[in-house]
Each structure stands twice: as C-alpha cells, then as structure tokens.
Amino acid sequence: MRRMPPRLALTLAAALGVLVAPTIQANALAQPADQVENAHARALEILARHVEAIGGEKAIRSHTDITTTGRLIVPSAGLEGTITTHAKAPDKILTNVDLPGYGVSMTGYDGKTAWMVDPGVGALIMEDEQRDAFVRSSRLDAELRIEKDYPTIKYVGEDKIDDQPVDAILLVDKNGRESTHYFSKETGLRVAISTLEPTQFGDMPVRYVFSDYKDFDGLKQATKTDQHIGPQTITITIDSVTFDPIPDETLAPPETIQVLVKQQADGSDDEADDNSNGADDDDGDADDDDGDDGDDDDDDD
C-alpha cells in the first residue's frame, strides 16, 4: 500500500491555501487499482477500532436520548456563548447556540425537515447536499453506518496531528463529497476531520480537531472540538452529557419553520391575512395602516 508522505497535507495546505488539503490529498494518494481492496479493508479495521474505542456498538445503540451542554468560543471575535444539543435516535436533533449580543441560533432535524433559524440570517430549510450532510451527522448511530453512507471508504496513509501519529481514511459520500478522517494510532479515537463542507454560504473548507475524550455512561466523547475555517477557529467544549428521555416537543421546529414547512406543503408562499401575532408599530410617527399591536416576543429568542 502506498503510504501518505508525512506532513504532505500541511505542505500542500501551505502552498495552495489552508484546508484545501482533502481534495488534493485524495488525488495525490490515489491507490493503484490492485490495492483498493486492501485500502478499503484497512479503513474498515480502523473504523471498527474507533467504534470500540468510543464504547462499542452496544453502548452506542443503548443510548437513544442524549443531551449535551457546553460552551462555544470564538476568540477572534471575543464571543463566548452556550451550546445545547438534544439528540434522539435515530436522527432527530436540535441545537441551540446562545451568544450574547447576537441571540439564539438554532439548527435541527425532526425526522423530516432539516432547518436553521438564526437571528441574523433568518430562517431556512436545508436542501440538497447541505441537508444530506446535516441529516447524516444527526444520526446517533452515524458511527455504525459509515459503510451505508459512504460508497467509497479507503485508507490513505499515516500522518501526524499535533505530533500524534494518525491513520487517515478517505470517505466519499453519495454526492461525491470527500472528507478525510484521522484516527489516533495509539487510542483508535478520531482526532480530526478535513472536509469541504456544503453550507448555506457555499462550500467551506473545514478542519475539525477533537480532543479531551471523556467517558459518559460508557460512551466516550470528545469534550473539545476546534473548528478551523480559513484563519478562524471556533472552539466548542462540552460540560455535561445526560441521557434522560427527550420529549418530541423539545425537538419540534420553531413556529417560523413550521410556517415554511406548511408553505412548502401547500406549494405556496402566500401569507395569511391574519396579523394577530404581528409586529408592533414602534416608530412613533408612522401612519398606522393596520392597527395591529401584537405580541413582541420572538420565537427564536
């Protein structure tokens, strides 16, 4: 098997721009045809070892409701907020990020609709690749479904992450989207992912670095994740993980998204005439054309 030259990814990144590495790396390390099977088998071994390292299939399947709380820090903006994720098997999820001065940003998937509500950007329903990627990562058994979710899985070589020897595996999803996952040779745990992520802002090169794995009721989880995007880093730390049952209501999309879903179902974006929950007139000198004086409370705050 052709091994990845050490530090190749970083060299290429320096030469061609940070974190375009995944695609470049895959091309550079393309396996000869007669080695593909071995590369695939080796990758599966590493993935299986990772599953065992985080607690094993039984532990993964036995936890069907997981609530995680923590902090989100953006050092380059001086921002620190809280993050809460409710996840319920098989794939429902709701994440709240509350940042002072910005408000609560939410993303979720209720088994049907993947959505986002953000105080700044507004509300949107995810589609296409963005939806696929979101739903895939929402599954509590995502670690057990990799062979189903990724038609191409292959071992691409050894590397180092923060001087830690790692095995690199290339995953290609059904849309042809590549991601490279790095697993510690020592522990078997995933320590990084590099990918070109489909987002509402276009494709973004992202590198996730996972550390400080801790055991929560038999499941190991990284309690620190650094997300590197260009020159920026976002750090998420986990303070607590609980496994109490999560009511479906908790995972329901906010009213704003329900309106959009209904509009999609109706095939129309016609607004209702009912202004009973509309906005206040607060300008002081506007001609009030409708006289409504509804509730001020925003659903997403």
Next chain:
Amino acid sequence: MKQTRILLLFLASLASLAALSPAGTQPADPSPSSYDLTFETAWRLIRDTHFDPTYNGVDWDAVHEEFAPLAEHAGSQDEIRAIISDMLTRLGESHFALIPSEVADVLPGEDAAADVAPDEAPHPDAVVHEESPAKGAQAPDPEEEVLENESYGGGDAWLGLDVRPLDGRLLITRVEPGSPADQAGIRPGWVITYIGKRDVARRIDSFAHLDLKSASTEIVAWQILTELLSGELGSLARLSVLDADGNSRRLTLKRVPRPGEMAKFGNLPPLNSRLEWSWLDPEKYDIPSDVRVGYIRFNIFMMPASREFERAVYELRDADGLVIDIRGNLGGIGALAMGMGGRLVDKTASLGTMQMRGASLKFNLYPQYATSWGQPTHPFTGRLAIITDAISASTSEVFAGGLQAIGRAEVFGERTAGMALPAAMDRLPNGDVLLHAIADFHTSKGERLEKTGVIPDVPVPTTREDLLAGIDAPLARAAHWAATGEE
C-alpha cells in the same frame, strides 16, 4: 460527531465596522512587561490571518524589524499603543485598529444613556442659555469661563443633532424633534463653528492635511467632532452656530439620552443602535396619492437594529417603494446584512463573497417567508432605494453594494467610504483588542469595495442650501424614484 457541524454564522458575524473612537481613554492596567508580547502577538496575528499573503505589498517582516525594537522599549500603554497603531497604518487598509481595553470592556448598562426609549419626553431645561445673535461668524469670548459640568466627549448622551463635515465646515444635517437642539431653534443647514472654544473649521482643515491611509479623512473628522458633541448625561456643551441668516449664536445646551439601545457584541465596545421607520408623507415627497413609499433609517448593523428592521419590513411589505437610509451608518455585524437582505429579495441571491486566506464565504440572501414570531409573510419586492453618504462604511457598503450589484436596489446619494474589509477582534496580552481585517469582500459582480466604495446610481450631493430650504435632496430623489420608477 454531533457537535461537528460548523458554525459559520459566527464567522460571518465578525464585525465589519469602519472605525472606532477610542479617544479620551486612559490605560486600565499598565503592565510594561506585557508590551513586547503584545506587539509580537499583534504582528503575528496579521502575519497569519491577513487575507492577502503579500500584505498589500508591504514587507511585513521588515515592518517587524522596524517596530520590534521600539516595542521593547515602550514604557507605557500609550507608547505601545502608538507603536502598534503606527505599524497598522503601514498596511494602508481599513479595519486595522487598536481598541483600548477601557473602551472594549464597557458593558451595556454601564453607560448612563443606555437603553433609552426613542420617545423620551422633551427636556424642558435643555436650553440653558442663549446669547444674543451677532452678525457673521463670531469666535467665543476668550474670557468666557468654563461652566461647571461643561464637557466634550466621554459619554453617549447627545444634543439631538446629526452633523457631517462638508466643504470645510460642520454642517447640521438633521435635528431630532424635541431635542435640546430643536428647542434651541437649531435647524438643518446651520453650521457649527465652535464646540466649546474649539474652532471647528480649523480642526477640519487639519484633518484634511493628514495622510490617512486606512480611513477617509471625512470619517475621522466626523467621528472626532461627533465625539466632542457627545458627553455624559446632563453635561453641558457650548456651541457657536451660524444660522440661515448668517448670524452667529452662542448656545449652552444640556445633553440628554440618545434614543436607541446600547448593543454589545464580542470585543466591540457598546454601540448605540437605533432604527426608525415610517410611511413617507406623499405631499412632502411628491408621491402620487395611490402610491405608498416606506422609509427605514438605521445607524448601525447590530442586533437591535436587525430585529426592528424585520418588524419594519413586515409592516411596509406591501409598499410600492421602500427607501432605506444608511447615511452615517458605519457598519457592524456582517451577517446581519444577509438577514436584512433576505427580507428584500424573492429569490436566493448573494451580496458577494468574503475571501479569507484559504476559505471563502458567500454572503447569501435567503428570501424570508416567515417572521421570527411565526407569522407568514413575504419579502418586500417593490422598488428599493438605498441612500448612502461618505460616512456609510463597511457592512453598509456590503449591504448597499451587494444589493446594487444584483440589480435589486438603486443607490442614491454619495459614494461610500470604501472601508469594507471584514475584520476579527482578537484580545492582546495587554488587554487591548486588535481589530484586523481577515478578509476582502467583492460583490457578485466581482467589484472590490475597499477603497472604491459604492458608487451611487444617482449621485445626489447634500448641500447647505437644500438643508436650509428644508429639503433632504437625497431622500427626495430616492422617494420619487421609489414611488414612480423615474429618476
């Protein structure tokens, strides 16, 4: 893998604010041992995150060699700040600035003028004194004694007037109804000749001779003079103004709460956020009786303005035309330009691209068909006019230039500041905050806004003559177009 979804919004949220006003501050915690590290950290941050690997043609290593020895010998906060600020000017670009810790760390509510409702009652004792008018511009009596509680700068309370430097003078462009300035009879078009005993024309002239590579002299002059007009709540300001008839008046006014809401975001200092909206008066703006035109004006892209913008567009959504006035708007949180823009388009579009080193982020607009309070709605799809001036900067330019580039908005007024680089705000070891550009911005047409600014489709200058005649010419032209489609 549950926590791994990237949170790009917070990158887009990075401040894109043209300039800050750190004047009049004192070191919070001078610690000379940290100065060397502070300098090195600032230099490295720019080395590692500047969007242009050539640093705008500047030899960044040579800059280090030049300034590092100076930093080693810095003996005070003022000295290290001056050294770093000098270093930043070498880049010749906007959005490189040092925000003193004393400015960055003020929390909302600490300011006496925070969170004041816009409909604050009139202030009956706001006009403290007015001397008899004298013909022509008059300097204050050199013997005039400083009043108890007379001060200039250092607070967010105001006198109720908007100003801008124009043709070497400080022109009053707007007077807040019921404010001290209004009660004193001050009107748009009047000229402020002295603030206290400071000769305003001389100051503006001195700014004009500065070699400012990273900011427009007009914005710097505007910020400093606006700061002088502001002060602590209840403090006094003496102004000499030249009225419409050429008479000089010496007034003593008491500062009152500035309408709006103080907003704090990350390492940015607290900023006053205010948004007003209305239906434009058809008679005043020559709007046909069967046509309705809405008007929204806001001073900064911060969350309070974003929330109110949503409400305003919701109320005005069925207007035939809409005028958005961002004159004097220095920018703010970049992501909010997307959210606001999403209420003005009926198809997914893009304001442009934020290009960082190694990554780019599209400022996409997603049409909004529901309100944040769960009400079905639709984006505003009528004629959209945006008014800009030379103080409109940063996120304002992204917003106006982006909507102009996709053909959604017609821009009226004056060319914007050309200070449009998305920036990060990292904390330095000495506690100060380094505002540093980490991205460039190009509209969907590939136009770079830094330096160039947004060029109006319909240039309409602000003139003293128009203001004295009670005419807001850019607004009048924009309103006419929004109502009729005719320029």
